[in-house]
Amino acid sequence: MSELRTDRLVLRGWRASDLDPWAAMNADPVVREYFPEVLTREQSEASVAGFQADLDRRGWGWWAVEIAATGEFIGFTGLDPVEEGMPFSGVEAGWRLARPAWGHGYATEAARAAVAYAFEGLGLAEVLAVTAAGNLRSRAVMSRLGMTRDPADDFDDPEIPEGPLRRSVLYRLRAPGTKVRRPGAR
Numbered sequence: 001m002s003e004l005r006t007d008r009l010v011l012r013g014w015r016a017s018d019l020d021p022w023a024a025m026n027a028d029p030v031v032r033e034y035f036p037e038v039l040t041r042e043q044s045e046a047s048v049a050g051f052q053a054d055l056d057r058r059g060w061g062w063w064a065v066e067i068a069a070t071g072e073f074i075g076f077t078g079l080d081p082v083e084e085g086m087p088f089s090g091v092e093a094g095w096r097l098a099r100p101a102w103g104h105g106y107a108t109e110a111a112r113a114a115v116a117y118a119f120e121g122l123g124l125a126e127v128l129a130v131t132a133a134g135n136l137r138s139r140a141v142m143s144r145l146g147m148t149r150d151p152a153d154d155f156d157d158p159e160i161p162e163g164p165l166r167r168s169v170l171y172r173l174r175a176p177g178t179k180v181r182r183p184g185a186r
């Protein structure tokens with residue numbers, strides 16, 4: 001599925017015209033507050049190449065998000081396999097929007113479409129989401145999606161250098177109608 005639509009948004013493949021606003025938002029220290037560093041133009045360009053390659057190869061991943069009514073690019077939302085080396089595995093949902101696009105419900109709306117695709121399109125039983133423990137805005141998106149956090153799943157992200165951003169939280173959402181398997185349960 002190379003494109004998902006919601007009431008207000010289109011999740012789609014990346015275009016050359018996305019590069020400038022994507023690089024600008026990744027150079028914004030507020031957008032990058034819970035990441036170790038802002039990204040250079042080269043890093044932003046390389047990330048887009050990787051995202052599009054994933055979308056081309058498997059049909060899902062980190063989609064560019066635009067406002068349907070105006071065509072304005074506002075950031076990304078999507079799904080990705082959890083990196084190796086994390087203390088859990090699965091597919092995670094994620095989101096990053098340019099600052100003017102915060103506070104409109106766009107991240108939650110886009111993420112709902114991505115999560116629905118994970119369950120209905122990919123048949124996954126669970127979707128995960130991860131963020132720095134202090135990233136309350138992102139955690140609020142997770143809660144609005146109906147995801148829940150078990151404090152026992154909190155972890156130190158091996159990708160993040162020692163420091164206040166390292167402590168991270170894991171949220172989980174089960175597909176409707178599926179049950180959590182507990183050790184020893186039949």
Ligand SMILES: CC(C)(COP(=O)(O)OP(=O)(O)OC[C@H]1O[C@@H](n2cnc3c(N)ncnc32)[C@H](O)[C@@H]1OP(=O)(O)O)[C@@H](O)C(=O)NCCC(=O)NCCS
Binds near residue numbers: 031097098101137
């Ligand atoms: C994380 C991030 C995407 C959250 O964005 P957000 O705008 O706070 O989240 P939503 O899109 O769900 O919007 C919710 C807000 O829109 C408001 N809103 C306004 N109109 C709305 C509408 N029509 N429908 C729903 N919500 C609406 C809600 O009341 C809520 O406001 P609040 O924050 O004052 O409570 C954003 O902060 C971001 O890009 N951060 C930087 C990148 C990052 O950290 N990403 C996560 C890394 S894991």
